[in-house]
Amino acid sequence: MVMVMPALVSDEAASYPLDLENLKMDLDWDDVSCSICLNFPHNGVLLHCSSYEKGCRPFICDTDQNHSNCLERFKNAYRIPAAIKDTSTDGVTIICFQGVSASTGNQPTCPLCRGAVTGWLIIDKARVSLNMKERCCEEKHCAYTGNFFELQKHAKVRHPYSCPSKIDPARKLDWENFQQSSEIIDVLSTIHAEAPHAVVLGDYVIEYGDSEAGDEYIGVRRNRGRWWSSLLSCRLIPRFGCLRTRRRSSHGDDRSRHGSIADVSYIGEAFSSLDVREYRFAETDDGVVQTGVSTAPSLVIPGHYRWEFSCRFIFNFDIFITDTGHVRYTSCNTIDDQRNAQKLVESFAANLLINKAKIGAFLFLDRKGMEFWTSLASLMGVFAFCQSILHALLPPELRFAATTVLQRAFLCFSSYCYYDITETDGMSTNELYHSVQLYLSRSASVAATHLSLSRGLNSSAFTFGLSSHDRLVDTFRGATATWEHVVTQRQAQTFSWRPLPEEKRSFTLRIKKKDKPLFVPAYLDHIMDTATELRRRSQDRLLYTNSRGSAGGMESRGFPWESVPFKHPSTFETLAMDPERKQLIMADLRDFAEGKAFYEKTGRAWKRGYLLYGPPGTGKSSMIAAMANFLGYDVYDLELTEVSTNSELRKLLMKTTSKSIIVIEDIDCSINLTNRGPKKSPTPLIDPPSTEDPNVAVAPAAAPKTITLSGLLNFTDGLWSCCGSERIFVFTTNHVEKLDSALLRSGRMDMHILMGYCSFPALKILMKNYLGLEDGELDEKSDLWAGLAAAIDEAEITPADVSEILIKNRRREKPAAAAELLEVLKARVEKRRKEGGKISSGEGVEVEEEEKRALDSPKESGQDTESDGGKEAVAAAAAL
Numbered sequence: 001m002v003m004v005m006p007a008l009v010s011d012e013a014a015s016y017p018l019d020l021e022n023l024k025m026d027l028d029w030d031d032v033s034c035s036i037c038l039n040f041p042h043n044g045v046l047l048h049c050s051s052y053e054k055g056c057r058p059f060i061c062d063t064d065q066n067h068s069n070c071l072e073r074f075k076n077a078y079r080i081p082a083a084i085k086d087t088s089t090d091g092v093t094i095i096c097f098q099g100v101s102a103s104t105g106n107q108p109t110c111p112l113c114r115g116a117v118t119g120w121l122i123i124d125k126a127r128v129s130l131n132m133k134e135r136c137c138e139e140k141h142c143a144y145t146g147n148f149f150e151l152q153k154h155a156k157v158r159h160p161y162s163c164p165s166k167i168d169p170a171r172k173l174d175w176e177n178f179q180q181s182s183e184i185i186d187v188l189s190t191i192h193a194e195a196p197h198a199v200v201l202g203d204y205v206i207e208y209g210d211s212e213a214g215d216e217y218i219g220v221r222r223n224r225g226r227w228w229s230s231l232l233s234c235r236l237i238p239r240f241g242c243l244r245t246r247r248r249s250s251h252g253d254d255r256s257r258h259g260s261i262a263d264v265s266y267i268g269e270a271f272s273s274l275d276v277r278e279y280r281f282a283e284t285d286d287g288v289v290q291t292g293v294s295t296a297p298s299l300v301i302p303g304h305y306r307w308e309f310s311c312r313f314i315f316n317f318d319i320f321i322t323d324t325g326h327v328r329y330t331s332c333n334t335i336d337d338q339r340n341a342q343k344l345v346e347s348f349a350a351n352l353l354i355n356k357a358k359i360g361a362f363l364f365l366d367r368k369g370m371e372f373w374t375s376l377a378s379l380m381g382v383f384a385f386c387q388s389i390l391h392a393l394l395p396p397e398l399r400f401a402a403t404t405v406l407q408r409a410f411l412c413f414s415s416y417c418y419y420d421i422t423e424t425d426g427m428s429t430n431e432l433y434h435s436v437q438l439y440l441s442r443s444a445s446v447a448a449t450h451l452s453l454s455r456g457l458n459s460s461a462f463t464f465g466l467s468s469h470d471r472l473v474d475t476f477r478g479a480t481a482t483w484e485h486v487v488t489q490r491q492a493q494t495f496s497w498r499p500l501p502e503e504k505r506s507f508t509l510r511i512k513k514k515d516k517p518l519f520v521p522a523y524l525d526h527i528m529d530t531a532t533e534l535r536r537r538s539q540d541r542l543l544y545t546n547s548r549g550s551a552g553g554m555e556s557r558g559f560p561w562e563s564v565p566f567k568h569p570s571t572f573e574t575l576a577m578d579p580e581r582k583q584l585i586m587a588d589l590r591d592f593a594e595g596k597a598f599y600e601k602t603g604r605a606w607k608r609g610y611l612l613y614g615p616p617g618t619g620k621s622s623m624i625a626a627m628a629n630f631l632g633y634d635v636y637d638l639e640l641t642e643v644s645t646n647s648e649l650r651k652l653l654m655k656t657t658s659k660s661i662i663v664i665e666d667i668d669c670s671i672n673l674t675n676r677g678p679k680k681s682p683t684p685l686i687d688p689p690s691t692e693d694p695n696v697a698v699a700p701a702a703a704p705k706t707i708t709l710s711g712l713l714n715f716t717d718g719l720w721s722c723c724g725s726e727r728i729f730v731f732t733t734n735h736v737e738k739l740d741s742a743l744l745r746s747g748r749m750d751m752h753i754l755m756g757y758c759s760f761p762a763l764k765i766l767m768k769n770y771l772g773l774e775d776g777e778l779d780e781k782s783d784l785w786a787g788l789a790a791a792i793d794e795a796e797i798t799p800a801d802v803s804e805i806l807i808k809n810r811r812r813e814k815p816a817a818a819a820e821l822l823e824v825l826k827a828r829v830e831k832r833r834k835e836g837g838k839i840s841s842g843e844g845v846e847v848e849e850e851e852k853r854a855l856d857s858p859k860e861s862g863q864d865t866e867s868d869g870g871k872e873a874v875a876a877a878a879a880l
């Protein structure tokens with residue numbers, strides 16, 4: 001047996017003797033493949049590794065750069081500077097690496113067993129045999145196959161410049177990734193072997209459970225006796241570049257035995273073999289004192305700066321701070337790392353000295369903070385435990401009672417009081433809930449992050465609402481109110497006549513107990529008022545009427561008014577009227593709308609009456625529309641002929657809302673305004689059908705009309721007139737002289753407005769409206785303009801008539817249309833003069849009024865004339 005001792009440079013390698021005889025005998029050359037390219041190893045060599053004795057035979061190719069070139073690549077990977085021929089005997093040559101030492105951390109390792117490689121053997125017999133094996137050309141896309149010599153020739157001729165043995169970067173990266181993943185798996189399996197209950201979170205291992213065993217695992221004290229807490233042990237998975245470096249520096253023979261053992265030894269040795277500096281914390285001293293230890297200075301740091309966990313920084317070293325008063329850092333390989341570690345610990349100590357505060361940058365929790373959170377956690381744990389016990393032991397009724405008692409106790413001791421405003425109040429809807437919703441929508445649109453949006457019927461605006469469990473803080477008279485929108489699922493669907501929504505919604509108002517007198521009821525009133533105003537502004541205005549053809553419909557659905565959206569376009573701007581008078585009326589309306597305090601102070605009902613009188617077509621209806629548009633009020637057009645009794649009139653009044661205009665047009669045509677007492681029973685105009693005929697249904701007799709002037713007077717200025725607020729009464733008439741003076745007195749009709757014939761300023765407005773004629777557009781000194789100014793007053797023409805002429809001529813040129821108007825005015829003046837100054841339109845008024853009276857109240861006209869006859873008939877029947 002020939003034993004050869006290779007002249008190895010490292011001490012460890014010196015112990016690998018070679019049994020050359022056995023080497024020659026125990027190989028079947030057909031089964032040999034290159035450990036790197038996995039092909040037949042042409043011109044092959046056998047790496048001499050530490051596991052040679054155990055049968056490891058790592059053959060690799062020793063070809064040139066035109067082929068796989070595996071030996072060269074192996075040497076390059078480990079930066080082996082040189083190799084020398086050491087021994088040569090009987091067809092076996094031993095080559096040894098030069099200048100390789102285990103201490104440099106760059107020891108070549110066997111591709112099969114990962115053991116240290118000290119050199120290689122050239123076995124002549126193996127070479128001859130292996131060189132004759134056929135393999136493919138290494139060049140991409142080349143299909144040539146041949147033995148070693150054929151391939152050499154082929155490469156020289158066909159691929160003289162190719163270099164297939166260069167490393168493909170993508171494949172290199174793949175290989176590195178593969179190595180990394182296997183390292184991760186190794187580390188994880190080691191962690192689980194060492195600490196089966198640990199959880200690996202990112203780069204850290206968190207251990208749960210009791211650590212009474214007191215294993216000072218990797219130098220970090222565990223949290224004793226606190227079963228609920230978890231302890232951040234340490235960062236175990238370092239960066240893999242570092243891991244690989246460390247691996248290379250470790251002993252190969254350990255690793256060759258077992259892969260995972262290698263990682264365990266890594267974790268262990270990180271704290272044993274590396275440089276450990278130590279800083280000491282003293283319990284009592286408040287300063288940081290550097291105690292003179294020769295190589296490792298000690299810092300005395302107050303006790304409350306102790307931390308119970310360790311942290312690995314982004315650098316390649318670890319710092320541990322233990323409750324025994326020690327700060328330790330372990331540096332890795334480089335001098336830079338050591339310097340960084342030292343700097344960090346020193347700046348940490350300096351910070352403590354200066355600030356005596358937490359150093360946030362180091363992501364540490366101080367002991368006090370830890371204690372607080374652990375106490376809190378323990379309290380919560382106890383609470384959860386008690387809750388589960390109570391749940392198991394107590395019946396639901398008892399639990400409910402206990403909860404109620406607890407809630408009451410809580411409310412007793414709380415400095416807040418709470419108000420729940422539910423969406424429904426029993427069977428009816430809670431108006432306050434909707435008002436609060438609308439009120440909060442003002443600020444919700446700004447403050448809240450999650451909103452619900454809605455748009456109501458007859459509304460042109462969107463309203464915002466709080467979503468479930470959203471909160472909003474409001475201030476009222478300097479105090480704070482917190483609103484929360486609570487939405488819960490309705491539990492069991494109880495029997496109900498109407499379907500209930502699936503969710504129960506409510507608002508909870510939280511205010512301080514001391515603010516209670518401030519909030520209740522003033523705050524709620526404020527909410528209601530604001531919501532009403534918002535609702536009014538966001539909704540289209542409405543035109544109501546009570547005219548439905550019969551008094552029987554009065555109580556239909558409990559609401560006597562029917563409404564349509566109010567869309568009249570008339571405004572004070574388009575109203576043809578003297579500008580000064582217009583301004584006067586507008587100022588009066590504005591004062592009224594803003595006069596809440598004034599009316600309260602003076603003890604007057606917040607209402608105002610306007611009487612609009614003048615010939616037909618002078619703009620009385622237009623004036624009402626302009627008023628409504630100016631104030632933004634709803635309009636109630638009261639048809640008096642549809643109202644049977646004074647009480648009905650009262651009910652109608654009661655059902656009007658505030659901020660509204662109640663209009664009675666042509667009041668002189670609607671009622672006998674001289675009779676203050678009840679009217680006589682009316683006699684039907686047509687005979688009632690004979691009751692003898694059973695087939696004919698007997699129509700019920702029309703309800704007697706008992707509405708009186710006094711009823712109307714009470715309507716406008718009685719006790720009932722102030723059942724609402726901010727209401728305007730407007731009466732219109734063509735014959736003011738026919739009205740009872742009681743109706744006209746101040747307090748009922750506060751302002752009498754004459755809507756007269758078209759004046760020259762009014763004419764200008766109409767020409768602007770219909771012809772688009774702006775001021776100064778026509779030469780004011782022109783004959784046309786002067787003629788219009790002179791004729792308009794004498795013509796006594798209504799704005800309605802002027803409008804009609806202008807509409808007819810609106811497509812013509814403006815001067816031509818104005819000239820046409822002048823012609824009409826002149827003709828009218830001429831006619832008036834001929835007729836001796838009699839107002840022709842006045843005659844028209846009379847005729848028109850008669851017609852109106854006949855149409856509007858046929859019964860009334862009939863009543864008076866036939867009342868005597870009726871009386872006679874009744875008397876005759878009584879005599880019989």
Ligand SMILES: Nc1ncnc2c1ncn2[C@@H]1O[C@H](COP(=O)(O)OP(=O)(O)OP(=O)(O)O)[C@@H](O)[C@H]1O
Nearest residue numbers: 574575576615616617618619620621622799800803
């Ligand atoms: N002062 C005015 N300004 C603008 N347009 C007017 C004016 N007066 C009348 N008009 C026009 O004439 C038409 C009739 O007017 P309006 O109905 O307001 O008159 P009125 O006085 O209410 O008539 P009546 O007494 O017959 O009800 C309206 O369509 C309007 O366009």
